[in-house]
Amino acid sequence: MTSAAWDAVAGAAAVGDGTRLLDLGCGHGAFCAFVARRGAVVHGVDAEPDAIAGALEAVPGADFRLGMMESLPWPDASFDAVTAFNAVQYALDPDLALMEAARVLRPAGRIAVCKWGPPAVNQFFAFLASIGANGVRSDDLPGADPVKNAIRSGPLEVLLTADLPAPIEMAGDPELQASLSRAGIELDPVAARASSVTAAAAPYRQPDGTYRFENRLRFWILGSGR
Numbered sequence: 001m002t003s004a005a006w007d008a009v010a011g012a013a014a015v016g017d018g019t020r021l022l023d024l025g026c027g028h029g030a031f032c033a034f035v036a037r038r039g040a041v042v043h044g045v046d047a048e049p050d051a052i053a054g055a056l057e058a059v060p061g062a063d064f065r066l067g068m069m070e071s072l073p074w075p076d077a078s079f080d081a082v083t084a085f086n087a088v089q090y091a092l093d094p095d096l097a098l099m100e101a102a103r104v105l106r107p108a109g110r111i112a113v114c115k116w117g118p119p120a121v122n123q124f125f126a127f128l129a130s131i132g133a134n135g136v137r138s139d140d141l142p143g144a145d146p147v148k149n150a151i152r153s154g155p156l157e158v159l160l161t162a163d164l165p166a167p168i169e170m171a172g173d174p175e176l177q178a179s180l181s182r183a184g185i186e187l188d189p190v191a192a193r194a195s196s197v198t199a200a201a202a203p204y205r206q207p208d209g210t211y212r213f214e215n216r217l218r219f220w221i222l223g224s225g226r
Helices: 002-012 030-036 049-058 094-103 123-130 146-153 173-182 194-204
Strands: 020-024 041-046 063-066 079-085 105-116 157-165 168-170 211-213 216-223
Touching: 002 030, 002 079, 002 105, 002 157, 002 216, 020 030, 020 094, 030 041, 030 049, 041 049, 049 063, 079 094, 094 105, 094 146, 105 146, 123 194, 123 211, 168 173, 173 194, 194 211
Parallel strands: 020 041, 020 079, 041 063, 079 105
Antiparallel strands: 105 216, 157 216, 168 211
C-alpha cells in the first residue's frame, strides 16, 4: 500500500542508475524490484525468512539478508541511499535503527523514511480503531510518534518532508472482510460480526457499494546537507 509514494521517494532520494540502495524491512521486495528497474543496485534486510525468500524471487541475485534494523550486517558507508517503508516504527529501537542506517550511509547519501501519516489523516486506521482491531480502540491511539522522535534526535538533518495521498479502495463488503483477514487483523468478538464491521465502515461506503478510505503517507529525506 506504500506504492503510492515509491516514485516520489525514489526521486527525492536521487535513486537512479547505479545507486547502491539498502531497503530496511524490505518485505517481499516489491520496492526493491521497482528501483531495480530504475537501475539501482538493491540490497535489503528483513527479520522474516519468508520475506527474504519472496524478495529473492522479486529480484533474483540481489543481496537480501536476514537481520535486524538495529544491527545491519554491512560495513560503514556502504550505500548511496537507505530506504524504509512502514518499517522503522516496528523496530525494537527506532533510534538505534536510524543510527545504523546513518552508519551504513555514504557521506553524501540520503535516508528516506516513509510511513502512514497520523491517525487524524488516515480514515482506514480510524475505521480499524472503531472496530477494536487487534484490541486497539480510538482512545488508545498513541499521541507521540516514535519515528518522528527518532528523526528529530538522529544524527542527520531533515532535507525534505512531504505528505502524499494514498487512498485505499475496496470493491465491496466481501473484499473488506477479506482484507481484514489477509492482514491478520484480530477483531473483538462483537466487532467480528460481519454486520458490525459493515456498520462501522458505512461512512466510507460509496453510492456504488464500494469503499474508499482517504489516507496519506508521509516521508522524510534525511542527509548531511552537503
